[in-house]
Amino acid sequence: MIDNFIAGSIALFGDPFSIGIFIFGVIGGMLFGAIPGVSMLTLAAILLPFTANLEPAQGVMPFAVIYCTGTYGGAITAILFNIPGAPENAPTAFDGYPMTCKGQSGKAVGAAVLCSAIGGVSSAIIMMAATEPLANWAISNIGPPEIFALVFFGLAVASSVGGRTMWKGWMSVLLGLLIATIGQDPVGGINRYNFGFSDLAAGIAFVPAIMGFFAVSEIFVQAEKKATGMYKAPKLSLDFPTFLELWSYKIAVLRSMLVGFFCGILPGIGATLAAFMGYGEAVRWSKNKESFGKGNLEGVISSETANNAATGAAMIPLLALGLPGGAMTALMVGVFQMHDLEPGPMVFYNSPELIWIVFAAMFYANLSILFIGLIETKTILYLLKIPFQFLAPMILLLASIGSYIGRGLVLDVIIMFGAGIMGFLLRRSGYSIPGIVLGIILGKIGEQNFAQGMQMVHYDVLEYLSRPICLILIIAGTLTILTGVYKALSYSLKS
Amino acid sequence: MSKLKTSHIVETLVWLTIVAVFYVYSFEFGQEIEIYKFGATGWPRFILGFLLLVTLGNLLHLYKKGSEAQHGRVGITDQDEEISYDGIGSIQKILAILALPLIFAWSLKPVGFYSATPVFIALTILLLGEKRIKWVLGITLFIYFLLILLFMVILNAPLPQGNISPFYDFSAFMLTLNTKLHQSLNF
Numbered sequence: 001m002i003d004n005f006i007a008g009s010i011a012l013f014g015d016p017f018s019i020g021i022f023i024f025g026v027i028g029g030m031l032f033g034a035i036p037g038v039s040m041l042t043l044a045a046i047l048l049p050f051t052a053n054l055e056p057a058q059g060v061m062p063f064a065v066i067y068c069t070g071t072y073g074g075a076i077t078a079i080l081f082n083i084p085g086a087p088e089n090a091p092t093a094f095d096g097y098p099m100t101c102k103g104q105s106g107k108a109v110g111a112a113v114l115c116s117a118i119g120g121v122s123s124a125i126i127m128m129a130a131t132e133p134l135a136n137w138a139i140s141n142i143g144p145p146e147i148f149a150l151v152f153f154g155l156a157v158a159s160s161v162g163g164r165t166m167w168k169g170w171m172s173v174l175l176g177l178l179i180a181t182i183g184q185d186p187v188g189g190i191n192r193y194n195f196g197f198s199d200l201a202a203g204i205a206f207v208p209a210i211m212g213f214f215a216v217s218e219i220f221v222q223a224e225k226k227a228t229g230m231y232k233a234p235k236l237s238l239d240f241p242t243f244l245e246l247w248s249y250k251i252a253v254l255r256s257m258l259v260g261f262f263c264g265i266l267p268g269i270g271a272t273l274a275a276f277m278g279y280g281e282a283v284r285w286s287k288n289k290e291s292f293g294k295g296n297l298e299g300v301i302s303s304e305t306a307n308n309a310a311t312g313a314a315m316i317p318l319l320a321l322g323l324p325g326g327a328m329t330a331l332m333v334g335v336f337q338m339h340d341l342e343p344g345p346m347v348f349y350n351s352p353e354l355i356w357i358v359f360a361a362m363f364y365a366n367l368s369i370l371f372i373g374l375i376e377t378k379t380i381l382y383l384l385k386i387p388f389q390f391l392a393p394m395i396l397l398l399a400s401i402g403s404y405i406g407r408g409l410v411l412d413v414i415i416m417f418g419a420g421i422m423g424f425l426l427r428r429s430g431y432s433i434p435g436i437v438l439g440i441i442l443g444k445i446g447e448q449n450f451a452q453g454m455q456m457v458h459y460d461v462l463e464y465l466s467r468p469i470c471l472i473l474i475i476a477g478t479l480t481i482l483t484g485v486y487k488a489l490s491y492s493l494k495s
Numbered sequence: 496m497s498k499l500k501t502s503h504i505v506e507t508l509v510w511l512t513i514v515a516v517f518y519v520y521s522f523e524f525g526q527e528i529e530i531y532k533f534g535a536t537g538w539p540r541f542i543l544g545f546l547l548l549v550t551l552g553n554l555l556h557l558y559k560k561g562s563e564a565q566h567g568r569v570g571i572t573d574q575d576e577e578i579s580y581d582g583i584g585s586i587q588k589i590l591a592i593l594a595l596p597l598i599f600a601w602s603l604k605p606v607g608f609y610s611a612t613p614v615f616i617a618l619t620i621l622l623l624g625e626k627r628i629k630w631v632l633g634i635t636l637f638i639y640f641l642l643i644l645l646f647m648v649i650l651n652a653p654l655p656q657g658n659i660s661p662f663y664d665f666s667a668f669m670l671t672l673n674t675k676l677h678q679s680l681n682f
Contacts, residue, residue: 046650165565167553171510174546178517178539185535188528192535193520220593226623227588228580389623390634393616396596397642404603405652413600421593429506430564447538451531459532485552491565492556 001129005363008356011057012364021058022361025065026368027376032066033073033085034380035398040070040086041207042402044331048338056339057354061361063335067328068124068311068365071271072116072373075304076380079108080234083215083395087206087441088271088307090214090434091279094161095292095299102295103235105381110240111297112304113373115253119305120366122257123264123312128359131316132348134265138317144452145464149473150263151446154273156480157280158438161293164430166488172432176439177446179204186448199411208403208416209440213433215399216420219392221427226388234384240374241297249301252282260306264313271310272441276434278306308369312362318343319355498561507557510550514543592622607657607666613639647673 012018032043044066051059074085079096092112099108126134155173163169182193183203194200225231256278263274282302283292292299318329336343341351348355383391403416423433457463465471521536521543528534556565580586599615616635625631646652647669656666 046646046652164562165553165556167549167556170549171546171553174542174549175513177542178513178546181539181542185524185528185538187531188535190524190526190528190535192524192539193517195520216596223592223623224589227585227592387625389620389625390638392623393619394638394641396619397612397616397638400596400600400603401608401642401646401652401654404655408653410600410603410655413603414597417596417600420596424593430562450538451533454533455531488552488556488565492552492559 004352004356005128005360007353008358008360009364011353011357012061012360018058018061018357021054021062022065022364025062025361026069026365026372028062029066029069029365030073030369030373030376033070034076034376039074039207039210039402040066041328041331042405043070044328045207045405048331048334051335052338056341056351057357059339060332060335060354061358063328063332064315064358064362065365067314067332068120068308068362069369069373070328071307071311072112072120072304072369075112075116075300076109076377079112079300080105080381080384081218081395083218084434086272087210087434087437088275088310089303090272090437091161091275091303092300092307093434094279094303095294095296098293098295099297099300100234100384101232104239104295105234105384106239107241107297108300109377109381110374111246111300113369113377114241114246115256115301115305116308117366117370117373118253119257119260119308120311120369121363123261123309124359124363124366125312126261127312127315128363131320134316134320138265138320141469143467144449144456145467145470146473148446148449148453149470149477150273151442151449153473153477153480154263154277155439155442155446156477156484158276158432158435160480160484161276161280161283162432162435165491166484168429168431169435169484172426172435173439175426175431176436176441177443178439179209179436180440180443181447186444187451197411199409202407203444204415204440205403205406205412206441207406208412209419210437211399211403212416212419213423213437215395216417217423217427217433219395220420220424222388223392224424231388233388245297246301249298252298252302253305255281255285256302256305257309260309261313263306264310265316271307271314272438274310275303275307276438278302308366311366315358315362319347319358497558498563499558500561503554503557503561507550507554510546510553514547514550518543588622592619595619595622603655603657605657605659606662608654609643609666609669610657610662612642643669648676 012022028043029040033040044063047062047066051062071086071088074089075092075096076085078084078089078093080100082093082097084090084093096108096112099105155177159166159169159173161169163172180203182200184190184201185192191201222231259278259281260271260274263277264271279299279302282298283289286292286296286298288296314329318332333343336347341347341354399416400413403412404410406412423436426436427433453464465474517539521539524535526534580589595615595618599611602611613635616638617631620631620634625634646654651673656670657663
């Protein structure tokens with residue numbers, strides 16, 4: 001492993017053009033992740049055609065780098081503006097934004113920088129050391145029933161955070177699942193709920209929905225406060241957390257690393273579920289549950305460690321099995337195919353140099369978060385000083401461009417603003433926007449794996465539950481739901 | 496005693512309508528799939544059934560507790576700040592703020608990004624309360640040129656050009672300028 005890593009590092013830094021691409025990926029990912037309204041996916045979609053003429057390693061590497069630094073960059077907007085740069089940063093906003101409102105933005109951002117770097121670097125090291133054995137384990141132990149069971153557990157966790165009541169938490173998740181049914185069904189390819197719009201046959205694209213629910217709805221919320229004279233500008237602070245302060249959260253960091261890595265390794269799950277589950281576990285094990293959602297640093301730490309820990313792990317199913325773990329890794333499959341490569345076990349034998357350049361680039365990209373991230377963060381914190389009336393049109397336009405670029409459809413921009421209005425109204429009534437987004441993301445994956453799993457066990461539920469990982473996750477999910485229902489009913493019926 | 500308000504009844508009716516519309520519409524794609532017992536309707540109908548149950552649970556909560564947040568919930572980022580509108584003016588303003596981006600999005604196809612954007616920026620800044628016209632114009636131009644520089648000049652991103660004259664002609668002019676700039680810089 002060490003020899004391969006050194007060879008990959010030499011190949012990466014031995015060529016000035018590769019260095020240029022690497023630096024572009026690091027800075028581009030951080031900036032596009034950290035500018036409210038656009039995301040790393042916007043940059044990746046724009047870059048895609050430009051990489052067609054490059055060497056395969058130079059073509060694939062920037063996307064892996066953007067994935068690492070963009071996942072971190074999205075935390076900045078989540079903390080400063082309550083606009084997660086990507087769905088995996090949504091739980092970061094739960095505590096990060098209240099910290100900004102209390103004048104502790106520097107502390108939250110500093111913790112995000114450090115924990116993203118720790119999660120990402122450790123994940124990259126495990127990825128380099130264990131891609132092959134982990135892929136073999138995943139092949140023999142993880143199938144559609146396990147993936148569905150994890151989606152089920154993840155949705156149960158998501159419903160327990162975010163909404164004003166458990167009912168609203170579930171209604172949000174179910175709305176997301178319902179939106180995800182628009183488009184072709186994953187088994188028979190039958191068109192569902194296109195309401196006469198042929199462009200809807202491909203379904204609702206993630207990026208416009210995410211931008212609409214997160215960025216546009218937040219702009220509307222703040223605009224409403226401005227219109228009614230209730231707007232308060234967020235407070236700028238540059239006091240980063242001390243080492244001792246962060247050290248006290250070592251258990252939370254370790255737990256989130258494990259959660260993140262486990263979620264990342266499962267095909268189709270990715271960093272979003274990792275962040276939700278990292279956050280959910282932090283709440284579950286905390287003695288001070290009430291403080292979550294009100295500006296608890298542990299919330300930021302758990303979410304950011306978990307989502308970055310998932311980035312390296314998500315490369316394992318992508319490279320070893322050819323299965324993407326999320327939107328960004330799905331895009332990488334396209335990059336591989338553009339260079340006549342098929343991600344999967346053979347890529348290790350056919351293109352080992354490419355694999356180790358990518359691995360080395362991801363390692364250094366995560367490491368660079370720590371250094372470049374701290375410098376960049378101090379600059380980005382000054383965005384808080386820009387008056388809202390000047391920042392808002394910029395964010396709306398960036399979100400419009402980000403939504404349009406993916407498929408080149410004006411309909412996507414309309415959907416984004418529609419989602420923004422819907423999100424604005426739902427937020428006013430106490431629904432959970434991250435819950436809706438997670439439902440949209442996991443809906444198709446959940447349905448597809450449920451269908452495949454059912455076909456595998458010939459619709460025999462007992463056989464389905466005889467798989468140990470599946471059984472544990474289904475029981476955990478069911479207990480989460482039942483506890484939630486019990487708490488909600490006893491609270492509602494209490495006079 | 497009931498704490499149900501008219502807004503709660505409207506909220507519940509909206510959810511029930513969603514369930515009903517999606518359920519009725521599911522018969523449009525109810526054909527069988529040979530390899531899959533539950534067909535294309537199984538999953539959405541299960542979601543709708545579950546949604547109906549939690550909507551009724553939510554109605555129970557609204558009836559007993561009104562809009563009150565459930566004790567012990569975490570991650571509620573939207574604080575329970577009651578927004579009070581001080582007159583018809585602020586309601587009109589927020590409605591305009593909500594409508595403007597939709598109008599902008601609808602105009603992208605006929606008018607195009609290059610022509611619609613400056614108008615959208617200026618109107619948004621004005622609606623958000625900026626009254627100094629020099630600032631409105633200055634910031635509009637600054638944001639417009641920043642976006643053009645980043646997405647047109649540097650990234651060459653394809654943006655909607657419009658299909659009505661003179662907007663289409665203006666987009667074509669901008670793109671020609673960009674091509675000439677790239678050629679002169681050997682970019």
